Amino acid sequence: MGYTDCRSDPCSPREFFPVNPFLLNLECSACSKVHSPRQLINLCPCGNPLLVRYDLPAVQASLPQKFQGSRPQTMWRYEELLPPGNSQARISLGEGGTPLLDAGGLASSLGLSRLWIKDESANPTGSFKARGLSAAVTMAKALGAEKLAIPSAGNAGGALAAYAARAGLQAHVFMPRDVPPANRIECEALGARVHLVDGLITDCGRLAAQQARANGWFDVATLKEPYRIEGKKTLGLELAEQLQWRLPDVIIYPTGGGTGLVGMWKAFQEMRQLGWLDSKQPRMVSVQADGCAPVVRAFEQGKPRCEPWSQASTLAAGLRVPRAIGDFLILEILRQSGGTAVAVTDREMLDEARTMGRSEGLFVCPEGGATLAALKKLIQSRFVRPSDEVVLFNTGSGLKYLHLFEA
Numbered sequence: 492m493g494y495t496d497c498r499s500d501p502c503s504p505r506e507f508f509p510v511n512p513f514l515l516n517l518e519c520s521a522c523s524k525v526h527s528p529r530q531l532i533n534l535c536p537c538g539n540p541l542l543v544r545y546d547l548p549a550v551q552a553s554l555p556q557k558f559q560g561s562r563p564q565t566m567w568r569y570e571e572l573l574p575p576g577n578s579q580a581r582i583s584l585g586e587g588g589t590p591l592l593d594a595g596g597l598a599s600s601l602g603l604s605r606l607w608i609k610d611e612s613a614n615p616t617g618s619f620k621a622r623g624l625s626a627a628v629t630m631a632k633a634l635g636a637e638k639l640a641i642p643s644a645g646n647a648g649g650a651l652a653a654y655a656a657r658a659g660l661q662a663h664v665f666m667p668r669d670v671p672p673a674n675r676i677e678c679e680a681l682g683a684r685v686h687l688v689d690g691l692i693t694d695c696g697r698l699a700a701q702q703a704r705a706n707g708w709f710d711v712a713t714l715k716e717p718y719r720i721e722g723k724k725t726l727g728l729e730l731a732e733q734l735q736w737r738l739p740d741v742i743i744y745p746t747g748g749g750t751g752l753v754g755m756w757k758a759f760q761e762m763r764q765l766g767w768l769d770s771k772q773p774r775m776v777s778v779q780a781d782g783c784a785p786v787v788r789a790f791e792q793g794k795p796r797c798e799p800w801s802q803a804s805t806l807a808a809g810l811r812v813p814r815a816i817g818d819f820l821i822l823e824i825l826r827q828s829g830g831t832a833v834a835v836t837d838r839e840m841l842d843e844a845r846t847m848g849r850s851e852g853l854f855v856c857p858e859g860g861a862t863l864a865a866l867k868k869l870i871q872s873r874f875v876r877p878s879d880e881v882v883l884f885n886t887g888s889g890l891k892y893l894h895l896f897e898a
């Protein structure tokens with residue numbers, strides 16, 4: 492199907508806000524219907540996530556040399572592939588530009604030729620959630636939202652609270668009552684209204700959506716608006732640039748709602764269309780907790796979507812997501828890339844988080860520890876071979892989980 496060019500959309504409500512001139516439209520990930528980017532919008536009316544589409548040939552013509560070093564060392568260096576068309580509009584705390592660390596010590600103890608850790612704990616608010624919410628809050632404010640709502644099992648709430656404060660917007664964060672204390676305290680200190688919910692992230696999501704509808708707040712839940720994934724996409728752009736425009740053989744990513752994985756894959760597709768990458772595709776691996784592993788189960792059963800996981804339980808708050816709205820996208824990517832999905836125990840995550848700390852000097856979150864636990868299993872099952880180049884994603888700082896590390 493062809494695309495509609497929404498850049499000349501005559502009925503846009505906020506025409507004076509400059510959207511990135513390379514941005515064509517918002518396309519439904521399921522039914523392919525397109526929508527204008529000049530409006531506050533959540534899902535496609537068919538109930539599925541919207542993805543931002545760019546005029547990539549035009550980007551390619553304007554940027555023949557890929558990215559040059561003179562640009563800012565934040566995610567905004569990729570501005571042609573991000574939504575706002577005005578750098579003044581950015582709501583930024585310096586997100587992105589995180590280190591890709593050569594984990595040589597770990598690699599040799601595992602018998603691998605190359606192993607890197609992309610350390611997302613270096614982001615504002617201590618997790619990669621900053622990337623998505625910088626992009627989402629930028630667009631929400633530019634398009635006229637005044638109050639924002641989010642369900643959060645952990646780090647997303649703090650990131651929304653920070654960017655909303657920076658933007659002068661009100662933030663409503665819906666968290667499970669048993670959320671790690673650091674996450675709740677962080678939201679409160681940043682001026683957000685915290686709503687504690689008896690239940691899981693899915694219950695928070697339902698309540699946030701309800702309250703948003705009733706009160707005219709804009710719901711920025713994962714994949715329920717089009718721009719968080721654009722911020723997360725910069726994980727993939729940065730990784731490629733840091734590896735001199737090639738990609739590793741295997742990427743291991745701790746998967747909750749899956750925006751990081753879906754965003755990275757979107758970046759790889761866009762870079763390939765721009766001619767910036769060779770043809771090698773990394774095998775994408777989702778790691779989940781064995782107490783909440785809907786993606787692992789659906790992957791193993793060959794299903795296109797996940798069944799909701801009942802009685803979800805794990806200490807890794809970011810992985811306590813019993814059902815993800817973009818589950819079909821995650822599963823498609825794992826299969827298309829020749830990847831897989833692995834479950835690990837909470838004990839393994841914490842043990843391997845300590846291993847990463849002692850070996851590489853990184854105080855990682857349990858979700859980061861989960862990637863090393865998964866890697867060990869994948870070496871054992873020979874999914875990962877000694878010659879494979881592997882990237883682990885440490886998605887956040889261990890400092891938010893002090894209660895778990897107290898011996």
Ligand SMILES: *Cc1c(COP(=O)(O)O)cnc(C)c1O
Pocket residue numbers: 618620645646647713745746747748749750751752809810856858859886887
């Ligand atoms: C949110 C979160 C995850 C899961 O990320 P998704 O992109 O939603 O799958 C993993 N780790 C941490 C620390 C998180 O905060």
